Amino acid sequence: MTKNSEVWITGIGLISSLGEGTDTHWQALGNVPVAAPVINSEEIAPYSFHPLSEPDWANQISRRDKRQMEPWMQIGTYAAGMALDDAGIKGDEGFCSTMDMIVAAGGGERDIETDSAIHEDALHANERDSLLNERLSNDLRPTLFLAQLSNLLAGNISIVHKVTGSSRTFMGEESAGISAIQTAAARIRSGQSNHMLVGGAYSAARRDMMLTFELGHYLWTDPPVGVAARVKSGNGGIILGSVGVFLVLESREHAEARGKKPYARIDNVVADHGSRVEGGAKKRGTAMRECLKAASDVPVLSAATAISDIYHEEMAVLGADAPVRCYGNQFGHAVEAQFPLGVALAALSLSNGTFYPPFEDGEIESGGNNKQVLVSCFGHWRGEGMALVSSVAGDQT
Amino acid sequence: MSEQYNDHKGRPVVVITGMGVVSSLGTGKQENWANLTAGKSGIHRITRFSTEGLRTTVAGTVDFMDVDPLSAPALSYALADTASGEAIDEAGFANGEFPGPLFLAAPPVELEWQHRFDIYQKPVKSGATGYDKMLESVRDRKREDMFELIQFGRTADLLAEKYHTRGLPISLSTACASGTTAIQMGVEAIRRGECTSALCVGTDGSVQIESLVRFSLLSALTTQNDEPEKAAKPFSNDRDGFVMAEGAGALVLESLESATARGAKVLAIVRGCGEKADDFHRTRSSPDGSPVIAAVQRGLDDAGVDSSEIGYINAHGTSTPENDRMEYNSLKAVFGDAIHQLPISSNKSMIGHALTAAGAIEAVFSVMTIREGIIPPTINYNNPDPDIPLDVVPDVSRKANVDNVLSNSFGFGGQNACLVLGRA
Numbered sequence: 001m002t003k004n005s006e007v008w009i010t011g012i013g014l015i016s017s018l019g020e021g022t023d024t025h026w027q028a029l030g031n032v033p034v035a036a037p038v039i040n041s042e043e044i045a046p047y048s049f050h051p052l053s054e055p056d057w058a059n060q061i062s063r064r065d066k067r068q069m070e071p072w073m074q075i076g077t078y079a080a081g082m083a084l085d086d087a088g089i090k091g092d093e094g095f096c097s098t099m100d101m102i103v104a105a106g107g108g109e110r111d112i113e114t115d116s117a118i119h120e121d122a123l124h125a126n127e128r129d130s131l132l133n134e135r136l137s138n139d140l141r142p143t144l145f146l147a148q149l150s151n152l153l154a155g156n157i158s159i160v161h162k163v164t165g166s167s168r169t170f171m172g173e174e175s176a177g178i179s180a181i182q183t184a185a186a187r188i189r190s191g192q193s194n195h196m197l198v199g200g201a202y203s204a205a206r207r208d209m210m211l212t213f214e215l216g217h218y219l220w221t222d223p224p225v226g227v228a229a230r231v232k233s234g235n236g237g238i239i240l241g242s243v244g245v246f247l248v249l250e251s252r253e254h255a256e257a258r259g260k261k262p263y264a265r266i267d268n269v270v271a272d273h274g275s276r277v278e279g280g281a282k283k284r285g286t287a288m289r290e291c292l293k294a295a296s297d298v299p300v301l302s303a304a305t306a307i308s309d310i311y312h313e314e315m316a317v318l319g320a321d322a323p324v325r326c327y328g329n330q331f332g333h334a335v336e337a338q339f340p341l342g343v344a345l346a347a348l349s350l351s352n353g354t355f356y357p358p359f360e361d362g363e364i365e366s367g368g369n370n371k372q373v374l375v376s377c378f379g380h381w382r383g384e385g386m387a388l389v390s391s392v393a394g395d396q397t
Numbered sequence: 398m399s400e401q402y403n404d405h406k407g408r409p410v411v412v413i414t415g416m417g418v419v420s421s422l423g424t425g426k427q428e429n430w431a432n433l434t435a436g437k438s439g440i441h442r443i444t445r446f447s448t449e450g451l452r453t454t455v456a457g458t459v460d461f462m463d464v465d466p467l468s469a470p471a472l473s474y475a476l477a478d479t480a481s482g483e484a485i486d487e488a489g490f491a492n493g494e495f496p497g498p499l500f501l502a503a504p505p506v507e508l509e510w511q512h513r514f515d516i517y518q519k520p521v522k523s524g525a526t527g528y529d530k531m532l533e534s535v536r537d538r539k540r541e542d543m544f545e546l547i548q549f550g551r552t553a554d555l556l557a558e559k560y561h562t563r564g565l566p567i568s569l570s571t572a573c574a575s576g577t578t579a580i581q582m583g584v585e586a587i588r589r590g591e592c593t594s595a596l597c598v599g600t601d602g603s604v605q606i607e608s609l610v611r612f613s614l615l616s617a618l619t620t621q622n623d624e625p626e627k628a629a630k631p632f633s634n635d636r637d638g639f640v641m642a643e644g645a646g647a648l649v650l651e652s653l654e655s656a657t658a659r660g661a662k663v664l665a666i667v668r669g670c671g672e673k674a675d676d677f678h679r680t681r682s683s684p685d686g687s688p689v690i691a692a693v694q695r696g697l698d699d700a701g702v703d704s705s706e707i708g709y710i711n712a713h714g715t716s717t718p719e720n721d722r723m724e725y726n727s728l729k730a731v732f733g734d735a736i737h738q739l740p741i742s743s744n745k746s747m748i749g750h751a752l753t754a755a756g757a758i759e760a761v762f763s764v765m766t767i768r769e770g771i772i773p774p775t776i777n778y779n780n781p782d783p784d785i786p787l788d789v790v791p792d793v794s795r796k797a798n799v800d801n802v803l804s805n806s807f808g809f810g811g812q813n814a815c816l817v818l819g820r821a
Contacts, residue, residue, distance in 0.1 A: 047532075068679060101674070105570075106549060108507045116527035119517040129447040132510055136607055137450060142614040146679045146809065150505045150549075151570045155810025158676040164688065167674035167812060168578060171505065172550025172568040179567045183582075190589040207528035211508070214535050216544030221536070271565035273557055382554050383565055 003191035008255045008262035008392070009347045011087025011248030013079040013199070016331050016341075017050035017241060020082065022348055029330060030349065032357045037330050039224045039239070040205070047214075048224040049204040050241030050332035065160050070109040070147040071242075073156055076201030076337075079244030080157045083197060087248035088260065090161070099165045100193040101157065102184050104176035104200035104336040107150035110208040114139045153201065163197055170336075174303065174377055175273070176200065177339035178385030182269035184249055194254040199246030200337035213238060218307060218380055226360035227306040227326040236308035238380060241332020245341045263347035264389050267372075268292055271385035281310060284384055285317035285376075292388045294374050297367045299323040299355040301345055303338045303377035314378040323366040329359040339377040339385060346373035346389040353393065402654040404668075405701035408588045412821060414661040415490075415649035417483025418761045419476050420748040421457035421642055425483055430765050433773045434794040438626035438747050440640050446606050453618040455625035457642025457749030458604045470506045472602025474552045476645035476754070477501065481556060481598055488594075488649035489661055497594035497651075499566035500582045501553040502575030504603040504753045512543050552600065562596055572808030573713075575599055576646055576756025577816055581670040583650040593655035599757030600645035609641060615680060617717060629750075630777035631714035631743035632721050632789045639715040642749025646757030663821040665764040668801065669700025675811030681719065686727035688813050689805075693731045696803065696815035704732045707739065707817070708799035709772055711763045713807050714743025715750050724805065725785045740797065742775040742790040756806040756814065763802040763818050772797050 014021065017038040018028045028035035041048040052075060057066055060081035066074055084090040089099075118135050125131040146152050151169040158164050170176040170183075177200050184198040203209065213219050220230055220237030230236045255262055270291050272284040300318050304311050304326045318324050327345055334341055349355050350373060355366040375387040404410050418425065421439025422432040432439070439457045445467070448454035462475045485495055508516075513531075521533040545551055553566035571578040576599025583595030612618050619628045619638035629640045656663050673695060675688035682689060697704055713724055729736050744762050751758055766772055771794050778791035804816045 044532075107505050108547075110507075112528055115513070119513060119531070120526060122514055123518060128514065130449050132606060133447060133450045133610075136610040137452075137613070140607075140610060140614060145611040145615065149572070149809070151572050151808070151810045151812065152679060154674075155679055155812075158674045158811045159679065162676050164674040164676050164811070166672040167571065167810070168582075169570045170567055171503070171570055172553060172566075173548060175550050175565055176568070179565055182565075183567070186589055186591065187585070192585055192589065207532060211528065211531050211535065212544070212547055214532055215540045215547070217536075217539045218544075273554070273565045275558070381548060382550055385565065 005189055005191060006252035007185045007188045007266040008250050008252050009247055009264050009266065010250045010255050010260045010262045011083040012263060012344050012347060013082030013086060013246040014344055015055060015075060015079050015244045017053055018330065019053045020055050026348055026352055029356055030352055034357055034359060041224055044207055044210060046221040047210055047219055048239050051205050052242035061160055068143065068147060069156055071203035072109060072201050073147065073153045075203055075242060075244035076153045077156045077160050079199060079201060080197060080246040081161050083246035083248050084161055093162065096162045097164050099163045099195050099197055100187065101154055101163050101167050101197045102180040103154040103169045104180040104340065105150045105153050105169050105171060106336050107148050109148045109206060111141060111144055112208060173335055174338055174379035175383030176336045178271045178377055178383060181340055181343055181387060182271055185266045185269050188249055188251050194251050196249045197246055198249060199340045201244040202242060202334040202337045204240035204242045204332060226329045227304050228360055228362050230306040231308045231311045236306040236311060238305050238333045241334050243331055243334035243337045243341055245337050245344050247340060247344060262392055264350040265392050267388040267390050269387045273383050279313060281378055281384055282313040282316050285314060288386045289317055292386060294372060294388050297369045298372045298374050299366045299369060300374045300376055301342045302326045303342050304328060305333050305380040307380050310378050314376060318376060323355065323364050325356050325359050325363060342375035342377060343387055343389060346375050349373060350389060350391040410653035411584045411587050411650050411667045412653050412656050412663045413648050413665045413667060413764060414651045414656050414663060415484040415488030416664060416761045416764060417480035417647040418758055419459060419479050420644035420751065420758055421459055422748055424479060426765065433747055433762060434771050436774050436776050436792055436794065438776060440625045440628055440749050442625050452620045453609060453613050454622045455628050455640060456604050457640055459602065459643040468509055468546060469504065469603035469605055470546045470552060473503060473600045474555055476602050476643065477552060477556055477598050477600035480645035480647035481560060481596060484647040484649050485560060495560040495562045495596055497562065497592040497596060498564050498586060499553060499557050499562035500579040500595060500597045501556060501566060501568050502579040502599035502753050502757060503552045503568050504601050505570060506547045506549060508543060508547055509605055510607065570753065571812040571814065572810050573752055574756055574806035574808040574812040574814040575753040576758065577806035577814040579757060580648060580667065580760055580816060581672065581814060584667050584670055587650060587652050594649060594651040597650055598645065598647040599754040601751050601753040602643045604641050604643055612641060619716065627777050629716045629746045631716040631746050631775055632782055632785050632787060633778055634780045634782040636716045636718060636721060638717050640749035642751045644748065644751040644754050644758050646754055646761045648757065648760060665767055665821055666819045667816065668702055668819045669696050669817040671696025671699055671815040673813050675813060680809050682723045686723055686730060689723065689727035689807065690730045692813035692815045693727065696817050700817035702801055702817050707801050707803050709766060709802050710739060710741035711759050711802055711804040712741050712743045713805040714745055716745060721785060725787060737786055738788065740772050740788050740790050742773055744773060746776045759804050760816055760818065763804045766802060767799050767820050770796055770798055
């Protein structure tokens, strides 16, 4: 294909522990002093998490629709609506019915009470199989399946916000978010799509979701400290965070035709996969960093999870002199949504003309390059990706 | 680039150079095709777990794979691996070196009940119960095996490592349209010029107790358990739900230029893909069928193929009351009265509904229909639905010269995707 459109970010929907909306987040993070992270360490002790700042759900989702969704779907559907509002296209049927969508999703939120009752009763049951059949048939809420199935976040966005051009869901932890942004940008660049909605959501305040990480001992169980501090202590560990983030991407021509100014431009997204033994991630990361051809003083937003081995490899790629902000410090780790979150934060800082002050002791000041931001994401277990996001200031017609 | 390698829109022509399949009818194209064209059913009584007290006790499980210990993710990988190996071999790539990306349609994964019981029965010091006990149990004893099993990206990771596919593999879900979406994404990547080949796979090995109960609670499954092989009866008047099934389909897509350059045999052309999301309901389609109509129309437009050039439709045909009626009404809107003369059959009458894998498996069978000149039948068609007056190729396969096939896939969450596959 000969077409080579610029990929503009023209809408951001963001909700997290810090509140909702781009202005709120910029006020919290863009200026000194940076707002303290909001962390709950009591509710699911010994685990800490960044709880969602509860929005007025009715702003984006009717009560009737909200009841059909588990929390991560509600968070995502809310953020998707915010992104459409922000882009100025909410309720525009012509726009939304031709809009393509990629959602990075996990899923699997459980009915904790039903599970727990079955677990306990099975301890004392003679016939565990018949107990299971009977209890699942009688106790499972019929609609739970639809409230937690991976592709139903996209399904709910179609229903609630009428985005129906196309609908695809990517899975696979952090990699899902990387591929979602990469594919969405590639489709716009090539002319396969003119406007896309892309993003993800994660609900951290859940024992069932924490269990999936703790099976592999990936969670931080000591009192909460920053990413670098957790890494310094030994193996490190993840602190999860609730985040919903969606971006509206448009081709430059499409945005200009409707007079829409962008936050920023996605120049390139690269991603790779392979063995994590013997510095494999560092080797792939170095190649990706070179492929992006970013200047050495470009500031970096890192999705670092604070798993020590992979943290060290990522930082070796980014370089000791680079101004790196580990945004997990402020948001926690939002898994599938973490890479889209980084791209959103990059766009926000570029549109404000200045990079973020340090989020944690040891992070160095930005040298003043306010034209580009590199977003880096090394998954907690597999998958690596990077995006280069650029300012369009002085570049608009 | 020479014009002979471009399609009607100036994009690279995308062809299929390798295919692999596993279903309840067997392993590999040959065994599957022999059974499918003989009108055999792969549906049987479930023996994998106790079906005591369940409303549905039949499925198209794949019970002949060597997977131990058995779990949905482990079986899904084994099925995908078997189908991928067959496809890559046929395409003629040196073993273990696939030169393009992987697009994998895979079922969502979760801890299964055997895992939950295993974790919960370990005593914990604090005396906690519920999920606090689950968390304490695994804090005391790391369960790396279970951790890996429920990583959503794991099946793709394993395939990518085994076949050395390029870049970051994509795991995707569009519910029961997933297999078709995987092919569509491969087509798009080749058309963008990002790669000259792509491995597109749909796999599903997730018939287990909770998934069966969940679909059952949504009233999606048949309860006609007495004769399992007769439970799936698409387009029949007494159809009452789909039969869950397992399997995998894998296709090697390649630009025509690449296939020609390396002298690969071209099995078929992927002429076009169409997609449209529905905003009506989480499980039901818009009553006017407009999203399905749009998906079919977009597929034809993308292919540059007129509806009169379609020689056979590989239906989604799940055997649920709603799907089959909606599929007919939508096709009638696109094809007009010609739809009543056009052969259309449902592979699901024999292999059941392989969910995430269905679109990929049915794409393989659609290509074989073109290549072999035989249309597989819709079996169990003893009681035609008078409101669906279609030529469903009842019960017996039929010789036919088919140049273009339309293959439909629809899923929960408003997912609708179509492929137009053509003779090479």
